[in-house]
Amino acid sequence: MGYIKVPMDIEKRSFEIIGEEMGNHDFSDRELNVVKRVIHTTADFEYKDLIRIDEQSIDKALSLLKKGCKIYTDTQMIKSGINKKALEKLGCEIVNYVSTEEAFRIAKEKNITRSMAAIEIAMNEGIEFFVFGNAPTALYRLIELYREGKAKPKFVIGAPIGFVGASESKEELLKTDLDNITIRGRKGGSTVSVAIVNALMYMVVDR
Numbered sequence: 001m002g003y004i005k006v007p008m009d010i011e012k013r014s015f016e017i018i019g020e021e022m023g024n025h026d027f028s029d030r031e032l033n034v035v036k037r038v039i040h041t042t043a044d045f046e047y048k049d050l051i052r053i054d055e056q057s058i059d060k061a062l063s064l065l066k067k068g069c070k071i072y073t074d075t076q077m078i079k080s081g082i083n084k085k086a087l088e089k090l091g092c093e094i095v096n097y098v099s100t101e102e103a104f105r106i107a108k109e110k111n112i113t114r115s116m117a118a119i120e121i122a123m124n125e126g127i128e129f130f131v132f133g134n135a136p137t138a139l140y141r142l143i144e145l146y147r148e149g150k151a152k153p154k155f156v157i158g159a160p161i162g163f164v165g166a167s168e169s170k171e172e173l174l175k176t177d178l179d180n181i182t183i184r185g186r187k188g189g190s191t192v193s194v195a196i197v198n199a200l201m202y203m204v205v206d207r
Contacts, residue, residue, distance in 0.1 A: 014040050022048055030058050034181065034199040041195040044187070052174060052182040060179035061155045061200050064129045065090050071197070072096065072122045073131045074115055074138045074160075081194035086201040097121040116141040119151075128154035133193030136165035143172055156180040157196050159188030 004010050018036050022045055027035055031053045038047045068091030073079050079094045087094065097103050097118035106117035115135035119142050122130070130153050132139045139160055145151035158173040158180055160166040170182050181196055 011040070018045075021045065027053075028055055030055065030203060033203065034058075034196055037195045037199040038183075038192055041191050046187070047183065047192070050184045050187060052180070052184060057155065057179040057181055058200070058203075061129070061181070062204055064155055065092060065201060065204055068092055069129050070095050070125070070127050071129045071131060072119075072127045073133070073193070074098070074118070074135045075133055075190050077190040078131055078133050078193050078197075081190065081198075083198050083201060083207065086198070086205050086207060089205040090201060092201075095122070095125075095127070112141075113137045119145065123151040126152070128152065130155070131157045131159075131193050131197060132169075133157075133159050133188060133190040134161065136160040136162065136169035139169040139173060140165070143169075143176060146176065146178065153178060156182075157193055158182040159193045159196070161187060161189035161192075 004013060015036055018039050022039065025048060034053055035048060035051055038051065039045055070093050073094055073096050076096055079096055082094055098114050100121065102121055103114045103117040106120055107114045115138035119138050123145055130142060139158055142151060142153060142156070146153060156173060156178050158170045159182070160169055163186060166188065167185050170184055173180055173182055183192060
């Protein structure tokens with residue numbers, strides 16, 4: 001049987017097929033890199049129409065990555081999926097506080113989700129780069145804190161998935177002046193969030 005065996009060759013051919021099949025678009029080269037990686041991860045061309053992305057937001061994300069920032073993710077799955085070699089080259093660190101004792105304490109005291117409590121911890125840590133692939137309540141909480149002047153995020157990936165609050169939380173993000181890459185509607189998830197982060201890192205460092 002004849003088939004492609006080399007991983008990078010498989011990826012290269014996959015991206016070629018995506019380019020051939022996605023049709024007309026207005027994405028810049030950098031935007032297209034992100035969009036293609038999301039489609040590559042999901043095999044879903046609808047993301048071409050769901051993603052909200054712009055050059056200014058890419059610039060902001062890259063500036064944070066280049067200075068070796070902490071990246072807050074709302075799930076351990078995102079933390080596991082992000083390319084570790086690229087992270088190391090950039091001097092970046094992935095953090096998630098959902099399972100910490102402090103998050104449990106805050107959640108119990110305030111009767112909120114641990115995902116929301118974790119955002120309050122991240123706020124106190126001064127984190128500027130946020131990635132949401134699961135918890136709309138966490139995204140909502142970040143937006144609330146930002147509007148109250150209590151949080152200072154610089155870049156947000158908004159990709160919570162689900163039926164309750166996911167789409168609405170992302171529309172709320174789009175109402176802010178925060179630099180962001182957002183997946184509109186119910187779709188998104190951890191794998192999509194990982195694809196976006198990895199695509200951004202690959203613009204700065206080799207894999």
